[in-house]
Amino acid sequence: EYDDWERGAVAVLRRETARDVLLYLIEEGPSAPTPVADDLGIARSTLEWHLDHLIEQNLVEKRRDKRRRVTLALARPDDTAELLRLVEPSVPERLVDRFTRLVDSLVTE
Numbered sequence: 001e002y003d004d005w006e007r008g009a010v011a012v013l014r015r016e017t018a019r020d021v022l023l024y025l026i027e028e029g030p031s032a033p034t035p036v037a038d039d040l041g042i043a044r045s046t047l048e049w050h051l052d053h054l055i056e057q058n059l060v061e062k063r064r065d066k067r068r069r070v071t072l073a074l075a076r077p078d079d080t081a082e083l084l085r086l087v088e089p090s091v092p093e094r095l096v097d098r099f100t101r102l103v104d105s106l107v108t109e
Helices: 006-015 015-030 033-040 046-056 075-088 091-108
Strands: 059-063 068-076
Touching: 006 015, 006 046, 006 059, 006 075, 015 033, 015 059, 015 068, 015 075, 015 091, 033 046, 033 068, 046 068, 046 091
Parallel strands: none
Antiparallel strands: 059 068
Protein backbone atom coordinates (compact mmCIF):
# COMPACT_ATOMS: atom_id res chain seq x y z
CA GLU A 1 0.00 0.00 0.00
CA TYR A 2 2.99 2.33 0.41
CA ASP A 3 4.37 4.43 -2.43
CA ASP A 4 8.13 4.66 -3.13
CA TRP A 5 8.69 7.61 -0.78
CA GLU A 6 6.80 5.93 2.05
CA ARG A 7 8.70 2.63 1.67
CA GLY A 8 12.04 4.44 1.84
CA ALA A 9 10.88 6.56 4.76
CA VAL A 10 9.62 3.54 6.72
CA ALA A 11 13.02 1.85 6.39
CA VAL A 12 14.75 4.89 7.90
CA LEU A 13 12.10 5.49 10.57
CA ARG A 14 12.82 2.11 12.10
CA ARG A 15 16.09 3.59 13.44
CA GLU A 16 15.57 5.11 16.87
CA THR A 17 18.11 7.91 16.40
CA ALA A 18 16.69 8.87 13.00
CA ARG A 19 13.25 9.08 14.62
CA ASP A 20 14.68 11.25 17.38
CA VAL A 21 16.14 13.64 14.80
CA LEU A 22 12.79 13.90 13.04
CA LEU A 23 10.89 14.39 16.29
CA TYR A 24 13.35 17.12 17.27
CA LEU A 25 12.75 18.94 13.98
CA ILE A 26 8.98 18.57 14.37
CA GLU A 27 9.09 20.03 17.88
CA GLU A 28 11.79 22.68 17.41
CA GLY A 29 11.40 23.53 13.73
CA PRO A 30 14.33 24.16 11.39
CA SER A 31 17.57 23.93 13.38
CA ALA A 32 21.33 24.03 12.99
CA PRO A 33 23.03 20.60 13.23
CA THR A 34 25.08 21.29 16.38
CA PRO A 35 22.10 21.96 18.70
CA VAL A 36 20.36 18.86 17.32
CA ALA A 37 23.37 16.65 18.09
CA ASP A 38 23.91 18.27 21.50
CA ASP A 39 20.27 18.02 22.58
CA LEU A 40 20.02 14.39 21.44
CA GLY A 41 23.32 13.51 23.13
CA ILE A 42 24.94 12.10 20.00
CA ALA A 43 28.20 12.84 18.21
CA ARG A 44 28.04 15.15 15.24
CA SER A 45 29.39 12.31 13.05
CA THR A 46 26.50 10.08 14.18
CA LEU A 47 24.04 12.83 13.34
CA GLU A 48 25.61 13.25 9.89
CA TRP A 49 25.35 9.50 9.24
CA HIS A 50 21.64 9.57 10.01
CA LEU A 51 21.16 12.81 8.07
CA ASP A 52 22.65 11.20 4.97
CA HIS A 53 19.90 8.57 5.09
CA LEU A 54 17.17 11.06 5.99
CA ILE A 55 18.17 13.32 3.10
CA GLU A 56 18.45 10.37 0.71
CA GLN A 57 14.83 9.42 1.53
CA ASN A 58 13.65 13.04 1.19
CA LEU A 59 12.70 13.35 4.84
CA VAL A 60 15.12 16.17 5.74
CA GLU A 61 16.69 18.99 3.75
CA LYS A 62 19.91 20.85 4.44
CA ARG A 63 19.38 24.51 3.64
CA ARG A 64 22.22 27.03 3.43
CA ASP A 65 21.89 30.74 4.08
CA LYS A 66 23.97 33.50 2.48
CA ARG A 67 26.78 32.83 4.95
CA ARG A 68 26.70 29.13 4.01
CA ARG A 69 25.42 28.12 7.48
CA VAL A 70 23.40 24.92 7.42
CA THR A 71 19.86 24.60 8.73
CA LEU A 72 18.06 21.26 8.90
CA ALA A 73 14.38 21.21 8.01
CA LEU A 74 11.73 18.58 7.33
CA ALA A 75 11.10 18.09 3.62
CA ARG A 76 7.54 16.78 4.08
CA PRO A 77 6.48 17.63 7.65
CA ASP A 78 2.87 16.43 7.53
CA ASP A 79 3.65 13.14 5.76
CA THR A 80 6.60 12.52 8.07
CA ALA A 81 4.53 13.13 11.20
CA GLU A 82 1.91 10.68 9.97
CA LEU A 83 4.50 7.95 9.29
CA LEU A 84 6.09 8.51 12.71
CA ARG A 85 2.74 7.63 14.26
CA LEU A 86 2.62 4.35 12.31
CA VAL A 87 6.20 3.03 12.49
CA GLU A 88 8.06 1.81 15.59
CA PRO A 89 11.68 0.61 15.72
CA SER A 90 12.23 -3.09 16.40
CA VAL A 91 14.20 -4.32 19.42
CA PRO A 92 17.39 -5.13 17.41
CA GLU A 93 17.29 -1.71 15.75
CA ARG A 94 16.92 -0.02 19.15
CA LEU A 95 19.86 -1.99 20.53
CA VAL A 96 22.11 -0.90 17.65
CA ASP A 97 21.16 2.74 18.09
CA ARG A 98 21.65 2.61 21.84
CA PHE A 99 25.05 0.95 21.44
CA THR A 100 26.06 3.73 19.05
CA ARG A 101 24.97 6.34 21.57
CA LEU A 102 26.94 4.57 24.31
CA VAL A 103 30.07 4.60 22.17
CA ASP A 104 29.49 8.29 21.35
CA SER A 105 29.27 9.12 25.05
CA LEU A 106 32.46 7.20 25.85
CA VAL A 107 34.39 8.89 23.03
CA THR A 108 33.37 12.39 24.11
CA GLU A 109 34.42 11.84 27.75
